[in-house]
Amino acid sequence: MxxxxxxxxxxxxxxxxxxxxxxxxxxxxxxxxxxxxxxxxxxxxxxxxxxxxxxxxxxxxxxxxxxxxxxxxxxxxxxxxxxxxxxxxxxxxxxxxxxxxxxxxxxxxxxxxxxxxxxxxxxxxxxxxxxxxxxxxxxxxxxxxxxxxxxxxxxxxxxxxxxxxxxxxxxxxxxxxxFERRHWVERSIIVRKAYEAALTPLMERLEAAYPGIKVFSLPSVDHPVYGPHIDLGVKGGDQQAVDAAFEDMVRSLGAMGCDLGPELRR
Structure with missing residues (x-):
């Protein structure tokens, strides 16, 4: 490619x-x-x-x-x-x-x-x-x-x-x-009232545990619908790996007591 x-x-x-x-x-x-x-x-x-x-x-x-x-x-x-x-x-x-x-x-x-x-x-x-x-x-x-x-x-x-x-x-x-040879999947979720510094250890663990995926964090301070939040997600070329990493991420965020919004797919 x-x-x-x-x-x-x-x-x-x-x-x-x-x-x-x-x-x-x-x-x-x-x-x-x-x-x-x-x-x-x-x-x-x-x-x-x-x-x-x-x-x-x-x-x-x-x-x-x-x-x-x-x-x-x-x-x-x-x-x-x-x-x-x-x-x-x-x-x-x-x-x-x-x-x-x-x-x-x-x-x-x-x-x-x-x-x-x-x-x-x-x-x-x-x-x-x-x-x-x-x-x-x-x-x-x-x-x-x-x-x-x-x-x-x-x-x-x-x-x-x-x-x-x-x-x-x-x-x-x-x-x-x-054309169309690149298969790229993204899944992310809205995390309200969170700080990237507190989420960084989770992001690092996910990248180490699921080779080939990338974790991304897109903060927003004034979104008209979600307010201050982080669009936290995983992306990669392997659907199964992305799904597994995303599910692990959501479970971990829940265990941390994070206020989660809707999932976003691309």
């Missing part, structure tokens, strides 16, 4: 000028296919930092989606950082170039203008077809300005309207054999 990661790039996300939308959408797209997001990195427009992270991404063997920074303005560094991380030059990708040219011809036609490939702004747009040597393209259904892939690391624009269908295309094209 592959491990899936997400890299989100842009100073605007770290400064607060834009709010990230890629993390919840990646979770949604992966979850709809029975997959899960394992980690996220967010980096500003710093080429050295991006290249350093990409070296680790390429070496990891993980499936990594990178959103942002593949344009051709001075604050776009992802294409160059990817080439640096790989130790290869940037090269004009013929198919990506052809798609950009087709897009520019269409725009000129819509405006009733003659198309001049050598015009300065059109030459600048073609820079968006400069990818690390050996990359393959990711089709962009929104405006035909492609993203690119190198191995299991996939690069797409920061615009959600472009990035999300491109991410879906990558998943459906390259990773369909893994």
């Amino acid at each position: 592959p491990t899936f990661g997400l890299l989100v790039l842009g100073d605007e996300l770290l400064s607060g000028r834009r709010a990230d939308k890629h993390v919840p959408k990646a979770i949604e797209l992966l979850g709809a296919r029975g997959l899960a997001l394992s980690y996220v990195h967010m980096i500003g427009d710093d080429r050295a930092r991006i290249a350093d992270q990409l070296r680790r991404s390429f070496a990891s063997g993980d499936v990594v989606f990178s959103c942002g920074g593949i344009g051709a303005t001075p604050d776009d560094h992802t294409r160059q950082a990817a080439a640096e991380a790989l130790g290869v030059p940037l090269a004009m990708h013929p198919a990506a170039r052809a798609q950009i040219l087709a897009r520019m011809r269409d725009v000129a036609s819509e405006k009733g203008e003659p198309f001049d490939e050598e015009r300065a702004d059109n030459l600048q747009r073609l820079q968006m077809a400069m990818f690390p040597e050996g990359a393959s393209i990711i089709p962009n259904p929104y405006n035909r300005i492609a993203g690119f892939s190198v191995g299991h690391v996939h690069f797409m624009p920061g615009f959600p309207v472009m990035a999300w269908p491109m991410m879906e295309w990558v998943l459906d094209t390259f990773y369909a054999r893994w």
Whole structure:
């Protein structure tokens, strides 16, 4: 089963000028296919930092989606950082170039203008077809300005309207054999007026007694229905192990005199 990661790039996300939308959408797209997001990195427009992270991404063997920074303005560094991380030059990708040219011809036609490939702004747009040597393209259904892939690391624009269908295309094209292979079960229960410190020994005992399961604790201080409480539960890929650990947990909580609310299943 592959491990899936997400890299989100842009100073605007770290400064607060834009709010990230890629993390919840990646979770949604992966979850709809029975997959899960394992980690996220967010980096500003710093080429050295991006290249350093990409070296680790390429070496990891993980499936990594990178959103942002593949344009051709001075604050776009992802294409160059990817080439640096790989130790290869940037090269004009013929198919990506052809798609950009087709897009520019269409725009000129819509405006009733003659198309001049050598015009300065059109030459600048073609820079968006400069990818690390050996990359393959990711089709962009929104405006035909492609993203690119190198191995299991996939690069797409920061615009959600472009990035999300491109991410879906990558998943459906390259990773369909893994869909619905992840069987993950969660069971939890509401524990009212409890403290995590008092529940920690029970959590540690359960993880030691039931290999392969994880125990989680999600406190809430102002829930509109349950008030202050802890959503305490177990999760794992083995239904029997999860059920056994959950039943043990509920018995133990009862013996501790905890005020228990409803069970939550996922």
